[in-house]
Amino acid sequence: MKSLIKWIAIGFGTGLSPVMPGTVGTLVGLPLAWGLMQIHGWAAQAIICVLLTLLSIPICEVAEKMIGGKDPGCIVADEYLTLPITVIGLANPWALLSGFVLHRIFDITKPPPIKQLQHIHGGFGITIDDFLAALIALGLNHLIFHYFG
Template sequence: MSEKKTPLPTPTFAELLRSPVMLLAFGFGSGLARKAPGTFGTVAAIPLWYGLQFLSPVAYMGVLVVTFILGCYLCGAASKKLGVHDHGGIVWDEFVGYWLTMFMAPAGWLWALYGFVLFRIFDIAKPQPIGWVDRRVHGGLGIMLDDILAGIYAALVLQGTAYLIHTL
């Protein structure tokens, strides 16, 4: 029978700087916000998305695949180190979920803001099957997967809105 691991307290920014895994998992420190770390993590993803939006669709998708795979490792390792599944401060999944939301989105800060709002709504509300995945899939994959699904839902609404606006 294994002993139950006592969760560690949220690390400090100085502790994050000593561990590249924790620094990335905590979104360069954005996950240290005392309230709404997921929202702060998503905000921190926006400037990085600004650079990504200029990539070709193939290159952008490549970045999404690599950051998803990296995120499975980062989130799993950080979760294990902290002794808590999906610690609120782990926000790499929000980064990748937001970037997925914004894949092939129209240019402009209004669209970036709209994507932000949509992603946060789906990430927080967790409509099915997101809620099921969040409860049943564990480890780094589970931490990443619910945000990927939220990103897909948000992207579908964003793209649908863009289509309607441009065809009316």
């Protein structure tokens, strides 16, 4: 069971990419985000995203203990399970691309308040920065598609 959790945590192998494992691992979230966009009603979409985020916490917790170290780069479940947040309430397929790019920018650069959360350990600590990055990306995605799309 633990090896299955680890396999999920490393994005079915994508987190083992020698180049930009977080970005490569986030690609796993694109089908999830696309599927989310097919569900009518932002409230239902938000509930699903909360559940995916909550699922990320124990997955990342177990994998971190198995792999060792704080927030190993190969753990990407936090990235791909929070990516769908970036498209809540949006129907334009281009929102997938902008959501992906914005999510990665905010996860990599960690602007405040994301940076201040880096001291938190465990699955919650691994997931919370991606959750906030996704929320910021969601806000910007809505601005982009409200004004330009």
